[in-house]
Amino acid sequence: MELTREYVRLKAKYGSFRDRDIAGLSSKQKAEYDIYKKVKLKYDDKIKELNEQGAFVIKLYNKFVEAKKIILDYTASDQVGNAELTRIGVTAPEEVKAAKRMYEVLAKVGQDEASLKEGFDYYDAQMKFGVNMNYNARQEIIGDDVNNIADRNYGNNEVKGPDARHGTHVAGIIAANRRNALGILGVASDVKLMILRAIPEGDERDKDVANAIRYAVDNGAKIINMSFGKPFSPQKSAVDEAVRYAESKDVLLIHAAGNENENIDINDNFPSKRYLDGKIAENWIEVGATSWLQPPSAIAEFSNYGGKTVDVFAPGVDLKSTVVGSKYEDLSGTSMAAPVVTGLAAVIKSYYPELSSKQIKKVILQSATKMPHTKVTQPGTSDLVEFSKLSITGGVVNAYNAIRLLEDGHQP
Incomplete structure (x- = not known):
């Protein structure tokens, strides 16, 4: 950790x-x-x-x-x-x-x-x-100096690792085959996935996150899904530089808000769209999770939230998707909500390739289904609050609305 x-x-x-x-x-x-x-x-x-x-x-x-x-x-x-x-x-x-x-x-x-x-x-x-203070196999296994941010020549092409369930589930939500009769339909059709394993069993290192973002950008990724997070970021400056690099190359970053039922306006969850200098990355969407229940239980009880930090919510409870071994499982988490938004961004990019990452973000946020005055249970408490107070948009992503907005000639 x-x-x-x-x-x-x-x-x-x-x-x-x-x-x-x-x-x-x-x-x-x-x-x-x-x-x-x-x-x-x-x-x-x-x-x-x-x-x-x-x-x-x-x-x-x-x-x-x-x-x-x-x-x-x-x-x-x-x-x-x-x-x-x-x-x-x-x-x-x-x-x-x-x-x-x-x-x-x-x-x-x-x-x-x-x-x-x-x-x-x-x-x-x-x-x-x-929590083992004496366990540190990084140098022995990976063979690099974690404090040398400039070093990028390490790692391997083994993306499965000891357990690929989480990543495979995320990938299926985005792009499971929509043309067969098996399992589920991914949100997007005809998209290419670049699988990068930057996360071990435990917490990711900032160096790996920064290098994964740069690698994805340099190798043609237009949208990056980031279903991971942690409460501390000792090398945040390196991640900030990678995020700015992605922004300069017009790449959209979509990040899971986390599962600690906390207000991340107050409690840090990294990586984050707020740079160390206080500025905000404009190519970033922060995603919380909704459940399949009706209000007041519409927000996932585990989801982080934040009226100034979380951009939008998406389904993230009991999502059925692909797992290793040609199987399917129901999993929950903001890790599942983020790829719902990533899949939507991929659909928009497929049909409107001329749109920039910032324009795609604007369409997704503007088209979200708003629920003004709807009371929901605030995660981590029994308090009823207005759903609109838990995110910037106060809404849940809506793919139909997003495409309809563009089809009607809306210019983001």
């Missing part, structure tokens, strides 16, 4: 400092010390979460695995289903009946082996790697 990397870096400088010791620091060091205190607080909170919730999830999954083995051994079966559970009667050994009860209780609360395993994998990885 970038949180861990920053904590390690800053702790080496300021770990022994106290507020009373800062008199001898320069103004730049004092600002960095303030960042250290903020990072330390977040890191400590994360450790607390893992020690409490994470430890519970891991223990629960391990007990489930143990219960499954007991039932399989008792029933001499290769799976645990209703038939196997029914065969466990009152005369069964106590440990077998206890294993059966565990299955029944988990089923009542909607938990199955797949969901338990997903939770276990997440927290197990967080504990072993995410």
Whole structure:
């Protein structure tokens, strides 16, 4: 996690400092010390979460695995289903009946082996790697100096990696084949996808984000989808330069707002369209997620929001799309909402290639379906607020409206 990397870096400088010791620091060091205190607080909170919730999830999954083995051994079966559970009667050994009860209780609360395993994998990885201050395989595996922003000669052409589910799902939302009878229809037809893996299991590095943007721009990309984010950006200047480079080449950037149910007008989510000098990237669309439910539950409960930062919302809950192995899954996240907008931008660019990135952005935002005075639940709270207050447009993307606007001769 970038949180861990920053904590390690800053702790080496300021770990022994106290507020009373800062008199001898320069103004730049004092600002960095303030960042250290903020990072330390977040890191400590994360450790607390893992020690409490994470430890519970891991223990629960391990007990489930143990219960499954007991039932399989008792029933001499290769799976645990209703038939196997029914065969466990009152005369069964106590440990077998206890294993059966565990299955029944988990089923009542909607938990199955797949969901338990997903939770276990997440927290197990967080504990072993995410918050591990001693884990840093970057130099050994990649072979580059992360602090040398100018170096771009590293990496490889392996885009699948250990798990390509997330990226494959995003790609399908944008451009799954619309001419066959399989699975889903992507938003756009006849578009080319350039797949760049800049994100590991964990948080992306600013250097990789900057280089991925530059590589995409230099190799012909007109629209870049960025379904990733993090709360800290120690090399933001390098990302800013890459975003400005994309803007100079008329490339549109579309970014997922994040899944922390936070107001990102206040809480940072990177990469961001606001440069370090305070100016705003005009070739950038920030996307929040809506659900398929009616108001007041129309906003995804996990979605970040911000009346000054998020541009528009798009569907991002239970979206069915492609995953590795010729399969399809329903996934949720602003990572799913962003490619909906990317697909729409691709449709517009396909039919109106003369439009600039800024014009395409303007059409998407102007054509969004507005819901003035509609009350929705603010993510992360139980408060009802006007939907129009959660983004700049106060709207949800609408592909039909966007194309109709252009067909009617509207000049963005």
